[in-house]
Amino acid sequence: MALFERRDHLPLPPKGAKTYNTVCQYCNVGCGYKVYVWPVGEEGGPGKDQNAFGADFTNPQPPLVGLNYTETMHSVVQGRDGREYHVAIVPAQDSPINRGDYSIRGGTNALTTFSPTRGTQDRLRYPLLRLGDQFQAVTWQEALTLMGRVIKGIRDRDGNDDNLTVKCYDHGGSGQGFEDNYGAGKLFFDALSIRHIAIHNRPAYNSEVWGSRERGVHELNYDVSDARLADTVVLWGANPYETATVFYVEHILPNLKGATLGEKKAAFANGEPAEPGYLIVIDPRKTSSLTAAEVYAKDRVLHLAPRLGTDYILANAMARVVWERGYYDPDYLKARTDMTLFEDYKKKSLKLGTPYDAFMDEAETITGVPRAQIEQAAEWMAKPKGGGQKRRTLTIYEKGIIWNMKNYDQVAAVVQLAVLTHNIGRPGTGCGRQGGHQEGYVRPPAPTPGSIFNGGPPVNVDKLLTSGKGKFYWVIATDPYLSTPNSQFFRKRIHERTQKLTEALGRAGEPGTVQAWADKILQVLYEDPDALFMVVQDIYMTDTARDAHLILPAAAWGEANDTSINCNSRLLRLYEKFTDPPGEAKPDWEIFKWVGMRLAELYRADGRREEAAKFEFGKDWKTDEDVFLAGSQEFKDNAVSEADEATLEAENYKGVTYSFLKEVGQQGIRTPVRRDPATGKLVGTLRRYTHRFGSSDGKFKWYGTDDWEGYPPEVDKYLKGEAPERYPFWVTTGRAQTIWQTAYHDRNLPEKTLALPLPYVEVNPEDARRLGLAGGDLVEVYNEEGNGTFMVYVTDAVQPGMLFLVMYHWRGTSNSLTSGYTDPKTTIPWYKGTRAALRKVAGALPSLHQTASTLQQNRFE
Amino acid sequence: MTSVLTRRKFVQLSVASVALFSAGGRAATWFAPSLTYPSIKAGNVAKIEVGKPAYFNYPDNRAQAVLVKLGKPALGGVGKDRDLVAFSASCTHMGCGVQYKGERFVCPCHQSMFDPAKSGQVYQGLASEWLPQIPLRVQPNGDVVATAVEGLIWGRVKNV
Known part of the structure; x- marks a missing residue:
């Protein structure tokens, strides 16, 4: 028998079912979805003309291109009129973002609707x-x-x-x-x-990215098409297979597979070489984004695994390689960046006063990344292509950079590397965060x-x-x-x-x-x-x-x-x-x-x-749209030319109404929205900073990063005296594909809770052997801040001597162990680095073993 | 106004009742197995080797299913080692055929991975539903027979 109730028959929405456009409630990607609502007791037929999907179910749908309508995409809700209604929420095939695809998170949107007879009955209903x-x-x-x-x-x-x-x-x-x-x-x-x-x-x-914004670069500056056009994609502390899943499988992986070559040839200058994309993953872990890419393009994937907290030193070292080898365009730098501040960058970040060999030796010592790898990464990012054409590199960073030690300097160093190599504002380029959730800031x-x-x-x-x-x-x-x-x-x-x-x-x-x-x-x-x-x-x-x-x-x-x-x-x-x-x-x-x-x-x-x-x-706020329109008054006048888009707030939507949005549907409009001075029409911004940066004079503001100063006292205490023996593991943390944030909805879904009944810790096979640990064992992970019981996953995703804890699980959060350190420049915490000890607990919880899989999540071959 | 049940109205009412009944009454939650499934031979215990998947069609010839002997006890496993399990071979994400690669099923399209020892659990990837498991019965002659599908086969709204 199945472990939970499964279905083998789903009702089809009849023609005339109420239909709505929406976007997934979960991650940064923002996949489009269509919602169908109809009374219980009515049902559409399997013929194309007999149901509101307009899909032919008289034969099975064709794989990949057919309509996805699965068990988790249907639910029944109670209406306020006392009647029951079917709700079907399926991926939108007309969305330019997901093109009908979906992930394990969005695929369950229908199950999150309120019902007095499902897990969502736990919803708060009155004060x-x-x-x-x-x-x-x-x-x-x-x-x-x-x-x-x-x-x-x-x-x-x-x-x-x-x-x-x-x-x-x-x-x-x-x-x-x-x-x-x-x-x-x-x-x-x-x-x-x-x-x-x-x-x-x-x-x-x-802001988690003042290190970028104060340079004149808002963190959302690229377009989904840039992931398809890039010669090289850099994932820096970002693991999109798990946390921006559909963006990764629909846009980045196809580029690596060579499936976007036609688009590249059409977008590139005449004679500019186009080939399947390269991928650089910079992460202490062998993430599933890395190993999934290796299935398709092993020789075009590079993994750099810096020591925790040292990414900005690595970024500066890559920039120094770029400088030494002349992989930059002096005319671009002069025209578009603040050359007075550039002196500071050359002195403190590129450290031109230190001879190249000595500089690279020091970078290798601090980061633990071999010099040859640093040089290769710089080549893949910026070495001009045949015919002297500039390489096109899209750099996507996320919490590995943002929730790192020294948040400000980390973000600044990554963005500066992109600008030094003119990898922003051109098709196939950009340097921005991947994002956690979607955005909607107006205040x-x-x-x-x-x-x-x-x-x-x-x-x-x-x-x-x-x-x-x-x-x-x-x-x-x-x-x-x-x-x-x-x-x-x-x-x-x-x-x-x-x-x-x-x-x-x-x-x-x-x-x-x-x-x-x-x-x-x-x-x-x-x-x-x-x-x-x-x-x-x-x-x-x-x-x-x-x-x-x-x-x-x-x-x-x-x-x-x-x-x-x-x-x-x-x-x-x-x-x-x-x-x-x-x-x-x-x-x-x-x-x-x-x-x-x-x-x-x-x-x-x-x-x-x-x-x-x-x-x-x-x-005067009677409807949601009243509030939307009131908010738009906070934005600047957006009747500006295309070249001046950089002067607008990233989210400026002045002039947009709900009826405009209903008309454009899944195609939406890209912010900042401009009212084109020539036509008076609202137009979106495909890609930012092609003509100027978002600073007062339009020039990029360089910043000289700090030297390596070691770890802050909150973590350094674990590195002194006998502490490294008591707390022998480095600890990093992060999210997993299956659950969203604190799993506030997911903890009601058997598909999720049976798979992840407890938070897990990744342990390298060497460490597991030494400590006698097997997958599914229960361990306590602890340090002077806190502790938690975790289920062991044995995997080479982590290096020997390092643990990875999944964040925010309701049976024990990894944040019990993280320190109170924040970057003194921004007050952003370092969620992803501390040290801890681990011990196998006595006894076991056999019922958990029976249902939870501990197969290796980053092994695809 | 007096209410007269004309023949016409009676027919309309009957049609409505049938519609309600066929839509599953209360809320149309057809918990599997809610349909009548054929019994079809998927293999024979004497011939199935550990780790060698055997593909067969079930519940009709347009649906591929897969039978595996895991070599370790599995949820819903049959045979003397309780290690024989079968699943729909269509990935629950977008319908591609899953491949058995030592201990697990991997989908070649987007790398969703399923654990056959844990009822087809999605332990990585995009699929939001577990792989539909096919309950098995072992006949006295060793034939392994598929008896139903617990879960919706991708691309269908009704398994049979």
């Missing part, structure tokens, strides 16, 4: 208030009054908003597009003046404008809270108990602080009215400065929510209209609402609006009309 050790239902009316009174009580007493702390997503995907982000921005930055705010996973409000100006060089660094809100500051903590659509670095310590402290309030509230019996509740909360917060009031706003009861005092239920993907751009093309599309939120759950923007309106009422009752007016920002 919950903690009464002692229980959460009880309350109305929105009462929840909003309590929020309003506590927020107002704190800011009135303090005369500022510094005791109000927030943790909130700040861009799109997963049901939070421009609309929700704008709602949050208006409440927190215009109505309130929140300084102590942090973004989803991380401890501060910052009033944020409290911290930039890195330490531009008004920063931002406040570390995690440390502010764990040190006992702040009185109110509002956690929105993120689960810091799993996702924040050094999370074991964070969990303990937030629990301790919220518990102080919980106990004090219950000491003389809980108050019986909302007014009395608010008064007592405020009284306790100011009597015991360590006490903390916590609100969690989410779609599920998260790990963090277990310590909350008030829980607000939010709408999810598909339960409201929203808009986002994807990362590989900045493609803006409308994600249409196709179902209702469960119970009384509301879209985030609406919750922000109503919190504002309640505060306005309370201020009006005090006779403070001016203060009240600030909080009425949402009074």
Whole structure:
């Protein structure tokens, strides 16, 4: 018998089923999907003209080109009218991004819809208030009054908003597009003046790529077609087979296989050589992106495995090779980059004062990458092709660079290497992040404008809270108990602080009215400065929510209209609402609006009309589109020429409406959107920085990176004295194909939970042999920050002496072990480097062995 | 107004009831096996070697299936070593034929990989559903017989 209920017959949507366009709720790629909704009891027929797919099921669909409609693409939901409806969510064949393809994440979109009879019944449906050790239902009316009174009580007493702390997503995907982000921005930055705010996973409000933006390069600058045209693709700390799957298999792998040669010949200059693509993977692990590519093009794939934290030294060494060998265009550099700052780059990054041999010896010693490999990588990136034509290289970096030690310098070094070799702004080039999720940032100006060089660094809100500051903590659509670095310590402290309030509230019996509740909360917060009031706003009861005092239920993907751009093309599309939120759950923007309106009422009752007016920002927001259009007012006038696209915000969508987006459907429009001065029409931007960079004078701003300074004290403590023997492994962390982020939906799906019942640790076969470990064994991985029980995967993905922990698993997060270090220039953490010990636990959990596969995930041959 | 059940209305109502019934009643969740499957011989225990896949057509001649002897006990395995399992050979991702490569099935199109010892679990790759397993029965004469398909075969909305 199957391990869980399987299907052998799916209903077809009848002609006349309601159909919607949408985009996957999960990763950066942003695959297009089509949604069909129809009442239970109706069914379409198998003939092409008998169903809403317009697909012929009288014979089996043809492999690869047929319509994908699988067991995980259908579900039944309960409508608000009390009827049941079928929902089918299938990959869009007219999407230029996925072309009908899909991944293990998006393929399950249909199963994430709310149903009272499936796992999604766990969705939050109405506000919950903690009464002692229980959460009880309350109305929105009462929840909003309590929020309003506590927020107002704190800011009135303090005369500022510094005791109000927030943790909130700040861009799109997963049901939070421009609309929700704008709602949050208006409440927190215009109505309130929140300084102590942090973004989803991380401890501060910052960009992960200030090292690129402050050079004049927004991190999303290439197009999906560039992955098809590149002579060389560089994956630097990016593992797209697992984390940008469809982008990798539909666009990058076909290039390596030579399937895009025709497109190259059409796009390249006359006589320019075109051949199947080359791939450079720079990663401490033999990632599945590397090994999958080796199946097709072993001699055109190069793997560089630098020591943890040393990537920027490696990037500078590759740049030095480029310099020594003249793989650059001096005219381009003079015309398009700041040659005064270039002197600093030559001195500090290229270190032209050090002889080449000595420089390369030092780089090899620090990074552990052989000089010959560094030189070969530089050749593959930049050595001119036959006829002296510039090589076209697309560099895609992600968390291996971003969540590295010294975030700012890492990102800057990679971007500078791309600009030095003119690998940006031309077809087949670009240098940007792969992205985690999709994007949708539009807000009033944020409290911290930039890195330490531009008004920063931002406040570390995690440390502010764990040190006992702040009185109110509002956690929105993120689960810091799993996702924040050094999370074991964070969990303990937030629990301790919220518990102080919980106990004090219950000491003389809980108050019986909302007014009395608010008064007592405020009284306790100011009597015991360590006490903390916590609100969690989410779609599920998260790990963090277990310590909350008030829980607000939010709408999810598909339960409201929203808009986002994807990362590989900045493609803006409308994600249409196709179902209702469960119970009384509301879209985030609406919750922000109503919190504002309640505060306005309370201020009006005090006779403070001016203060009240600030909080009425949402009074005219009736629909999601009202918010989308209001947000567009934050952007610059976009009636600029093509050459001036670089002067626009990356996400500028001024002039775009929902009806425009409905018309363009899956084709979308690429931001920044311009209103063409010649035609007056809205046009997208295929690729950025062809004509100028995004700095004030249009020139690229070079930066001289730091010298190698070794590891920060939070990790260096594991390298001193006897510590390396006690904590013998380097630890790195990352995501896996199967689960999305904290697996908030995936943990309800048997396909996922049976496969990954526990978090896993990758152990090299040599280490496994030495320690007597086999696949499926349970081990404790621990260090001075925290610990967790992990299931062993034996694999050569990791080198001997290194462990890889999967992130964010609900049965134990790798972040319990990560340190509290952040880059002093940006406050971005180093999630991907620490040290730990490992021991085999006594006994076993045989039921886990029975269902979970431990076959090697990076072995494709 | 009095309600008169005309013959015409009666026929309409009957048609509606049939439609409701044939759509699976409540919510059309046809848990496999919900259909009538043929019994077809997939091999004989005396002839199947460990690690040598045998392809056969099931449940009809337009669907390829694969029988393997893993050499270690498997979920749903039959035979004296409980190591004989069979699956639909169409990748659940986009329908390409999966290949048995020592311990696992690999799809040549996008590298989805399935573990035959764990009910066809997707342990890597793009497929969002496990490979449909084919329950087997061993006859007294050693014939291994396919009896149903637990899971939807890619490209179909109804297995038979």
